[in-house]
Amino acid sequence: MTDTIATNESILVIGGGISGMTAALEAAECGKQVILVEKTPSLGGRVSQLYKYFPKLCHPTCGMEINSRRIKANKNLRVITMAEVDEITGNAGNYNVSITKQPRYINDNCTACGECANAVEAKFDNEHNYNMDKRKGAYLPFNMAYPQRYVLDSGIIGTDDADKAKAACRYDAVDLDMQKETVQLNVGAVIWATGWQPFDAANIQPYGYDRYDNVITSVEFERMMDDFGPTGGKILRPSDNKEAKNIAFIQCAGSRDRNYLKHCSRICCMASLKQTTYVREQYADDGKATIYYIDIRAIDRFEDFYAKVQADTNVSFIKSKVASITEERGTGNPVLHGVNTEGYDRYDNAHDLVVLAVGMQPSVDREKFPVEVITNEHGFIERPEGSTGMFAAGCASDALDVNRAVQNATASALRAIQVVNRFSKTEV
Amino acid sequence: MGNLNTTMIEKYRNSFLHEVEANVEEGEWVKMCMQCGVCSGSCPLGPHWDHPPQELFMMIRAGKREEVLTSSSMWMCTSCYNCIVRCPRELPITHIMHGLAHYAKRLGLVPENQQTEKFAQLFWDNLTNTGRVNELKLGLKLYFMNGFGEGIKMSLKMQDVGLNMLKTGRMSPFELLGGHSIKDKTGFHAMLQKAKELEDAKIAKHGA
Amino acid sequence: MADTKIGAYICKGCGLGERLDTDKLESIASGEGKAAICRQEEFLCQQSTVDKIQADIDNEGINRVVIGACSRRAKFEAFNFESTCVSRVNLREGVIWVRPDTEEAKEATQEMAEDYIRMGCTEVKFMSPPSASQEQSVNKHLLVVGGGITGMTSAIEASKAGYQVSIIEKTSQLGGVAGQLHRKVPSRMPYASPQDNGIDDLNNQISANSNITVYLNSTTTKTSGAPGRFSVDITTESGSTTTENFGAIIQASGFTPYDANKLPEFAYGKTPDVVDQLGLEKLAQEANGTPIKRPSDGKVVENVMFIQCAGQRSDKEDHLSYCSGHCCSTSIKQAMYFKESNPNCDAAVLYTDLRTPGAGGEDFYRSAQRKGVTFTKGIAKEVVAGDNQHTIKFTDLILNDEVDLAVDMVVLATGMLPNSGVNIDAPPAEEGSVEIPVESILNLDYRQGKDMPQLVHGFTDSHFICFPYETRRTGIYTAGPVRRPMDINQAIDDATGAAMKAIQAIENSALGKAAHPRSGDLSFPSFRMEGCTQCKRCTVECPFGAINEDEKGYPSYNESRCRRCGTCMGACPVRVISFENYSVDSVGQQIKAVNVPIPDEDDENAVAKPRILTLACENDAYPALDMAGMNRIQHSAYVRIIPVRCLGSVNTIWVTDALNSGYDGVVLLGCQKGENYQCHFVKGSEIAHYRMSKVNDTLTTLNLEKERVATYEVAITDIQRIPQLIDDMAKTIEDIGTSPLKF
Incomplete structure (x- = not known):
């Protein structure tokens, strides 16, 4: 894909999560030339790591399937994976962009037959499962991965595994000499769909995420529900692989807190409410969930979902920011300490497992954009003002749920189209 | 100095909040609390509080002047600073607790027989007397704070510690005879007097 | 069909050459399949081989291509030949990857592959490349109904992209509720104090913009047509009406504050x-x-x-x-x-x-x-x-x-209460009850009702998290608090997003291309008038209100309203509705092309070889089956799977034909139905479930057991469950015996 043709009538979308895919597709399906650049080997972003969506409890992979089909069928859209933007110069209507593509070591010939993965032995942390398990050095990142093409981990280059992978491939798809390359593009508008990352829970010292096996994050909990995930779709305690039936959810783990993220991450209340249904789905009446919260922010019709969860007698709510977690000797049960501020009750509650509803942090540090971008103090890109040709889409602009991120990305596509239409000769 | 018989009408009015903001050290932070309770949960003395910090803040907002100022709760604070470190809203809770205690003391609203308050007064008196802390006198006063019998009991309990301190030269028995003081004791007392005047004026001005 | 010339290409890569007798497959393609050119390739998807196929198309007159290789979801770009019908015979994910590599499994696996080749060759015979009907030309004029902050923003944003906009506002001024605000919640950092409500600025932009026309004191009294050619009656308070044509519509009718008089306790x-x-x-x-x-x-x-x-x-x-x-x-x-x-x-x-x-x-x-x-x-x-x-x-x-x-x-x-107009799904009022008339917003001249369908609590939101603008009336998008309760900042984004979708609808309808989710699809349903019995089932069941009825009761299609799901095709009892590349025949003939073995009654040791037909929704069930293959999760070799656009497009004739042809069981796999439906064509799965409940009568007539037809709701994540459902049917057949209708 090095022959990417781009002109100042093209739109560059940076980030291939659901917001980037949406912005790219909406513009491309409007007849615009679009280049979509993604840092990792596949599209999908955080959404591809979710089990279900709130409030509908449908599967994100369904939408991913539609979006990948749209991408495959659209000749206006070019996807460049394993690539990052190094530099952007110029102005609205005429940006020069320099992109670095990391070597995948697998070329277009790949048929995704999987023989290379069978051949190699070394294992690496599996980033798709937040390192909860290992994957091989030759791998397809996940079942739905698009492009459907394997990747060689750079860690096997120069080892026997690399030669084994090459020998196993009958289609000359393994190219061990592949080098990092730079691609230059000229585009009219840029959309930052760089998304979010989960806040590093190890920073919240009193919760002991780094010390206690049975304290995990909400994003890791999602991976447990995947049949092809690290626990084969079972909710298990990391310490002893026992079924975790009595689960605590701690809200604002990193959010609304000047020590960590000052902003509210918006999605975490609904995410935990949703995850209580996972507990019930798996363990029926034996499944118990307790949500420790400051305010339940289930706005608009999400309230219906909140009401439904509240009606579940196996789910309880405690208004409290948990003060600390200790580990019960012998059982490995995490014990939560704190005060229920509704009426002042102290508690020391033992649970099988604790899920920290971790906050949403912009993926790109506000200091590290390769061009001047106006961000607020939380690192989110501010709404466009003046005659800029650069726009944020999705969680690069604010802590948003999927629906709002897609809505925002659709809006960004139009903002980008306005710029290229203004600067192109397009008769309208 | 404000009517302690807070009337119903004043409840949930912000007059007490304003009073706290004006007179209590760091009192202007009280309004920033969002009732998460992490301070109350993080406090090592937590179970001893009738009203933990976050509840005190709500009571202040609710205008519960007498309940707050006559409470023993803020006297429980041992300045470990756990609450300040954990507060998501940056409230200097330790300082507010001391500020509340101090304000209650000035208004004469400390609950009877409040141990921390008694010690604080002993310490203050001891210190302001010569400008230096006389540890021997302070120790003895502290032991006998709750009566002669208690004092003897306490002294016997602590005698090994005392003897060791004497042996190692960490405490001098001659301190009992007055002890050493700072150079300009008169100037020091004048300074304290001036500070008190300023404080009183402030309370008279902003008091409820 | 004289002009069809089939090229069949069979891949031997990815283990297909080792696992299957590809010579046999080739002879079936060229023999029964009547492929004019048939080749086996070691590595079919490599560029040089793809180029050879393109050369066959360009030089040898090949106009139907059968690719016997991997799933249609894999290597899509390689085999995406322009203006040629392609059938992807799924020998990899669909055959060898779901079957054990053992000697005893070999025969049944080979039979699977052979049947799929027969089906692929048959399918292309009944397909023709779709082309746009050119029913509408480009109309770059957008209608915005509602002149509040949402509508004003939509209009300004669309005009900035070069489109003309008309705003229809019921009251005497623009601004809506936002205009009544002293100030608004801040939309920019430092997010500390109220800001100007912004309406004056928007008003100035609109009055300075010659591309935006404003109709005050006006309402839409009739909306007919389709994307690219909407015709709208705009009526003023005084009663005068003008008719204008538009390419697309945004409904930004806003909200009404809850009536606080209902709160006497406060x-x-x-x-x-x-x-x-x-x-x-x-x-x-x-x-x-x-x-x-x-x-x-x-x-x-x-x-x-x-x-x-x-x-x-x-x-x-x-x-x-x-x-x-x-x-x-x-x-x-x-x-x-x-x-x-x-x-x-x-x-x-x-x-x-x-x-x-x-x-x-x-x-x-x-x-x-x-x-x-x-x-x-x-x-x-x-x-x-x-x-x-x-x-x-x-x-x-x-x-x-x-x-x-x-x-x-x-x-x-x-x-907030949404100004959604008429609830078209409301149950009819009970007799004698007093009905409070609701004023329609759009006055759509659609069989399905005057206004946009509502999702919940009267809001007209999309059903889908991933697709907030997946409208049920193509070319008409709702935005702002009529879609979902929202604040001004979100409404501004929403207004811009809806403008994006409206512009897209304008551009694509002009090209005859479908809107999401089959975006870009040029195929389009047509009907054979002489066969039509005017039963109206297609017009009733169309989830998008795309089909009108003419004076005689014949269906009258509106191409650009159509989402190409095929629900009408599934509905038609006389089977006169078809798409160029998807029809009762393109699927039905595949079913008939399968070789249904007739048991040798004289041979007591003969192993029964039942046949199971599976019709799988291409969005959820089929990808799940693919992923089952990728993970080598096996299923019965007796099944023959056909992906369908939507379970709603399944015509019961396919099921009865299959049973009549000696199939032993039929499994239908659709998405979740009901309140939280997952079907992107609204009711496909639900309709299919209903239709299949009627198949019971047919089964009784044919003297067949009810268990032979099973309809399931599945999700794309049911990668382990779906093969199990197929195996369950195989087990059922084992229990009740093969079909007596094999001859």
Whole structure:
């Protein structure tokens, strides 16, 4: 894909999560030339790591399937994976962009037959499962991965595994000499769909995420529900692989807190409410969930979902920011300490497992954009003002749920189209 | 100095909040609390509080002047600073607790027989007397704070510690005879007097 | 069909060459399949081989291509030949990857592959390349219904992209509710204080923009046509009507504030000092920066309490069960009005959950606290109006206290009701009951009803998280609080997003291309009029209201309203509806092409070889089957799977034909139906379930067991379950025996 043709009538979308895919597709399906650049080997972003969506409890992979089909069928859209933007110069209507593509070591010939993965032995942390398990050095990142093409981990280059992978491939798809390359593009508008990352829970010292096996994050909990995930779709305690039936959810783990993220991450209340249904789905009446919260922010019709969860007698709510977690000797049960501020009750509650509803942090540090971008103090890109040709889409602009991120990305596509239409000769 | 018989009408009015903001050290932070309770949960003395910090803040907002100022709760604070470190809203809770205690003391609203308050007064008196802390006198006063019998009991309990301190030269028995003081004791007392005047004026001005 | 020339290409890569007798497959393709060119390739998807196929198309007149290789989901770009029909015979994920590599499995696996080759060759024979009907040309004129901040934003944003816009506004001025606001919640950092409501600026932009036309005091009295050629009657208050043509429509009809008169417990209506949020905006506007005075006696307000969730988040009769989303921020903003104009005023907010999500929201909350606004977690029970002061009775949930608080003023944070027009799905009114007439917003001249279908609580939102603009009326997009309760900042984004989709609808309808989710599809249903019995099933069942009826009751299609799902094709009892590349025959003939072995009755040792037909939704079930293959999850070799656009497109003739041809079982795999339906064609799965319940009669007539037909709701994640469902059917057949209808 090095022959990417781009002109100042093209739109560059940076980030291939659901917001980037949406912005790219909406513009491309409007007849615009679009280049979509993604840092990792596949599209999908955080959404591809979710089990279900709130409030509908449908599967994100369904939408991913539609979006990948749209991408495959659209000749206006070019996807460049394993690539990052190094530099952007110029102005609205005429940006020069320099992109670095990391070597995948697998070329277009790949048929995704999987023989290379069978051949190699070394294992690496599996980033798709937040390192909860290992994957091989030759791998397809996940079942739905698009492009459907394997990747060689750079860690096997120069080892026997690399030669084994090459020998196993009958289609000359393994190219061990592949080098990092730079691609230059000229585009009219840029959309930052760089998304979010989960806040590093190890920073919240009193919760002991780094010390206690049975304290995990909400994003890791999602991976447990995947049949092809690290626990084969079972909710298990990391310490002893026992079924975790009595689960605590701690809200604002990193959010609304000047020590960590000052902003509210918006999605975490609904995410935990949703995850209580996972507990019930798996363990029926034996499944118990307790949500420790400051305010339940289930706005608009999400309230219906909140009401439904509240009606579940196996789910309880405690208004409290948990003060600390200790580990019960012998059982490995995490014990939560704190005060229920509704009426002042102290508690020391033992649970099988604790899920920290971790906050949403912009993926790109506000200091590290390769061009001047106006961000607020939380690192989110501010709404466009003046005659800029650069726009944020999705969680690069604010802590948003999927629906709002897609809505925002659709809006960004139009903002980008306005710029290229203004600067192109397009008769309208 | 404000009517302690807070009337119903004043409840949930912000007059007490304003009073706290004006007179209590760091009192202007009280309004920033969002009732998460992490301070109350993080406090090592937590179970001893009738009203933990976050509840005190709500009571202040609710205008519960007498309940707050006559409470023993803020006297429980041992300045470990756990609450300040954990507060998501940056409230200097330790300082507010001391500020509340101090304000209650000035208004004469400390609950009877409040141990921390008694010690604080002993310490203050001891210190302001010569400008230096006389540890021997302070120790003895502290032991006998709750009566002669208690004092003897306490002294016997602590005698090994005392003897060791004497042996190692960490405490001098001659301190009992007055002890050493700072150079300009008169100037020091004048300074304290001036500070008190300023404080009183402030309370008279902003008091409820 | 004389002009079809089939090229069949069989791949030997990815283990296909080792596992299958590809010579046999080739001979079937060229023999039974009548392929003019047939080749086996070691590595079919490599560029040089693909180029050879292209050369066959260009030079040898090949116009139907059969690719016997991997799934249609793999290597799509390689085999995407322009203006040629392609059938992807799924030998890899669909055959060798779901079968064990053993000697005893070999025969059945080979039979699977052979049948799939037969099916692929048959399918292309009954396909032709779709082309646009050119039913509409490009019309770059957009209609925006509603002139509030959402509609104004949509109009401005669309015009910035070079499109013409007309705004129809019912009242005498633009601005809507936002125009009645003293100030708005900030949309830019530092998210600390209320900002100008922005309406003046939008008004100036609109009046300076020659591409935007505004119709005030006007409503849409009739909307007909389709994307690219909507015809809309615009009627003014005085009754004069003009008709205009538009390419697409945005409905930004906004919301109506909840009627606070329904809250007598909060003394609304009993004293003018109890107001709703909009009422307070008016007072703030009047005060214009000076201390706000209370309406009853003009006294400067010294203390005010905001009651959040008034008549909302409540299951009481006449209350709203949902949260309106904006009201916490709005009360915070209004409390700031009091604090900023009179720092001595006590402004308190009584809430149960303070909802200020996102980055700016929490900043705004903190800013209010810094300004001295106090917040109390509690539940208001009653407001008692007094002569001088009013008393709020509430429970303080933190202090666990019952409180009576005297205040000068009370503000009720009430909710939003969408201006959605007529609820087209409402059950017919009971006889004798008094029906309150609802004014339609769009007055659609569609068989399915006058207005946009509603999702929940009257809001016209999309059903899909991933696709907030997946409208059920192609080319018409709702935006702003009519779609979902939302604040101004979200409404502005939503207005822009909807404008994007409307522009897209304009561009694609002109090219004859379908809208999402089959975006770009040029195929289009046509019907054979001479066979039509005017039964109207297609017009009734079309989930998108794409089909009208002409005077004689014949269906009249509107290409650009159509989403190409095939529900009409599935509905047609006389099978006269078809797409160029997807028809009753293109699937039906595949079913018939399968070799159904006739048991040798003389041979007692003969192993039964049943046949199971599976029709799988191409969005969820088929990808799940693919992924089952990728993970080598096996299923019965007796099944023959055909992907369908939607289970709603399944015509029962396929099922009865299969059974008549000796198939032993039929499994239908669709998506979740019901309230939280997952079908992107709305009711496909539901309709299929209903239709299949009727197949029972056929089964009885044929003297077959009911168990032979099973319909399931599956999800794309059912990678392990779906092979199991197929195996369950194989087991059922084993139990009840093979079909007697094999001859």
